[in-house]
Amino acid sequence: MAELLDRFAPLMGQRDALFGDGGANPFQVKMDQVLSQTEAMIGNRRTILVGTNNYLGLTFAPEALQAAHDALDACGTGTTGSRVANGTYSGHADLEKTLATFFGKEHAMVFSTGFLANLGILSTLMGPEDFILMDADCHASIYDGVRGSSAQIIRFKHNDAADLDKRLARLADKPGNKLIVIEGIYSMLGDKAQLADIVAVKKKHANTYLLSDEAHSLGVLGRYGRGLPEEVGCEDDVDFIVGTFSKSVGTVGGFCVSNHPQFDTLRLVCRAYVFTASLPPSVVASAIANLKAVQKGGALRARLMRNAKHLHTGLSALGLKIASDVSPVVAVVAPDVQTAVTFWRGLIEAGVYVNLALPPATPFGYSLLRASLCAAHTEEQLEEVIAIFAKVASDIGLITPAKTKRTAVG
Amino acid sequence: MTTIGTEPSAQTVAALVEILGPFNKTGAELKPGTRFTEDLNFDSLVVMEFVAVVEDTFDISVPLNILPDVATIRDLAAAVDEIVAESKS
Ligand SMILES: Cc1ncc(COP(=O)(O)O)c(C=O)c1O
Numbered sequence: 001m002a003e004l005l006d007r008f009a010p011l012m013g014q015r016d017a018l019f020g021d022g023g024a025n026p027f028q029v030k031m032d033q034v035l036s037q038t039e040a041m042i043g044n045r046r047t048i049l050v051g052t053n054n055y056l057g058l059t060f061a062p063e064a065l066q067a068a069h070d071a072l073d074a075c076g077t078g079t080t081g082s083r084v085a086n087g088t089y090s091g092h093a094d095l096e097k098t099l100a101t102f103f104g105k106e107h108a109m110v111f112s113t114g115f116l117a118n119l120g121i122l123s124t125l126m127g128p129e130d131f132i133l134m135d136a137d138c139h140a141s142i143y144d145g146v147r148g149s150s151a152q153i154i155r156f157k158h159n160d161a162a163d164l165d166k167r168l169a170r171l172a173d174k175p176g177n178k179l180i181v182i183e184g185i186y187s188m189l190g191d192k193a194q195l196a197d198i199v200a201v202k203k204k205h206a207n208t209y210l211l212s213d214e215a216h217s218l219g220v221l222g223r224y225g226r227g228l229p230e231e232v233g234c235e236d237d238v239d240f241i242v243g244t245f246s247k248s249v250g251t252v253g254g255f256c257v258s259n260h261p262q263f264d265t266l267r268l269v270c271r272a273y274v275f276t277a278s279l280p281p282s283v284v285a286s287a288i289a290n291l292k293a294v295q296k297g298g299a300l301r302a303r304l305m306r307n308a309k310h311l312h313t314g315l316s317a318l319g320l321k322i323a324s325d326v327s328p329v330v331a332v333v334a335p336d337v338q339t340a341v342t343f344w345r346g347l348i349e350a351g352v353y354v355n356l357a358l359p360p361a362t363p364f365g366y367s368l369l370r371a372s373l374c375a376a377h378t379e380e381q382l383e384e385v386i387a388i389f390a391k392v393a394s395d396i397g398l399i400t401p402a403k404t405k406r407t408a409v410g
Numbered sequence: 411m412t413t414i415g416t417e418p419s420a421q422t423v424a425a426l427v428e429i430l431g432p433f434n435k436t437g438a439e440l441k442p443g444t445r446f447t448e449d450l451n452f453d454s455l456v457v458m459e460f461v462a463v464v465e466d467t468f469d470i471s472v473p474l475n476i477l478p479d480v481a482t483i484r485d486l487a488a489a490v491d492e493i494v495a496e497s498k499s
Contacts, residue, residue: 010453136458146474153474157462167471170497360455 026356037376050371051355056300057376058250064289071285078280087278107263114244115141117254120272123148129176161197168205178208184217184228190329199237211240219248219294300375307373314386319399332369340367346392418487442484
C-alpha cells in the first residue's frame, strides 16, 4: 500500500534537493515584525519588501485603519455566516454599491477572496453546451474555477488574439455561449493583455463574452484605477470583471462586477458564494475606504509607475534579463532553478525580499525572482535594492562585476 | 469523449509518436499503449506543452476536460481522430 501522499514524492524530492541543506527557504519566510508597507523584520534582519503586491501601499492608509477599527468595535470580529444566511451586514451591501459605482456597472458581488470569486464565477457562468476559452497563462484560481464548469475548456496561446480567433472560428457552428477569460496584467511576468485585439476578436464572434481578472491591474492602470479596460477604453466590451482586494486595495476579499441583466442569479447558484463565511466587518470597512483611495489615487499610481521604471531600468542596466516591459511586476529571469534559488537566498540574506517563482507555476518554465513595486517605496530603498541585486548577481557569477558600476538611474 | 478506448487510426498514432520524440525524456518505447504519466513521467506542465504541440500539428483545439481520461498514446489518438472528424462534419 502506498502512503497517503506518495504521489507527491517527486515534488517533495525536488524541494528537498533545492532546500534540504537547511539554508533560507521561501516556504518558511516569516515576517516577524511588519515595520511599514515596504519593510519588515525577518528574523533579526531589517528587510526591504519588494514582493508584496501591495501596489499602492494602502495597507496602513489612515482612513482605512480608522474605518476598520470603528467597524470592529461596532460589529465584532466576524459575521459567523455566509452571505445568503446571517452573513450579509449593511457593510457588505455598501461595499457592493461602492464597487458598482467605482466600475460604473449595474451589479457587484463580493466574495471572501479573489480565489473564491474565480472559483464561483467560472464554475457557474457557462453550462454543458458552452465553451470557455482561457489564456494559457491564467492564474491557478482560473484553472481551478474552469475545472468545476460543465463547459468545454479550451486554452489559447498566451496573449495571441489570432490563435483565439482561430479557435473561436472552429466553434462557429456550435450553438452554445463562449466565454473568453484573460487577465489585465498577468501575475507572474507582469505583461498586459492585448485587450484591444482580444475585444476585436470577441466582437467578430456570436454569443461570445469576455471576462477579465483585474487582480494585478485594479488600482494600477487607468486614470481612476479601474484597470486595463479603463486604460484601453473598452470597459463596455468587458462583460465580467473579477478582482481581489488583496493587492492594491490592501486587505482581503474578491469580487465580480457586470452589467449582465441576470447577474443576481449568481447569488443563488455560486457555491463559493453561498457556502462560505462572508468577510468580517473590519475588512469590509477597510475595502470601502481603500476603494475610494484607489479611485483618487492618481498620485499614487504615478509614484508606482515611477518606481517600476526605476527598478526595471536599474536591473536591466545590470545586464539582468527582465521578462516584460516596464510594469509594477518586475520578473528577473534566472538561467535555471538552482541559480534562482541561490540568487533568492543571496537577496534575502542581504535584506531584500522578492518572490521566488519556479516552474510549473511560471510561464515558459522560467525560474523567476519576481519583484513587485509599491507606491511607498522610496528612491533610496530602490537604489539599495538595485545595489544588492548587483552584488548578489556578481557574487554568483550571473553578471560581470564591471556592469555593476552604474551611474544613477530612474 | 465517447471514443476513447476505440482503436485510433495508425496514421494519427504515428504522427503522435513523431511529435512525442522531443518530449520523451525516459527513453520509453513509443507505442499505442505507452502511458504518459507512468512511462514518460509527464507532469502537468509537460502535458500542457505537449497538448499545445498536438493542437498545432492537427490544427484542432483539445478541450482540457478530456485530459483526465487520456492515459495512453492510443487514448489521445482516438480523441484526436474524433475532434478532427467533428471539425470536418
Ligand atoms: C490573477 C490572480 N487572480 C486571483 C488571485 C487570487 O486573489 P486572492 O488573493 O484574493 O485569493 C490572484 C492572487 O493570488 C491572482 O494573481
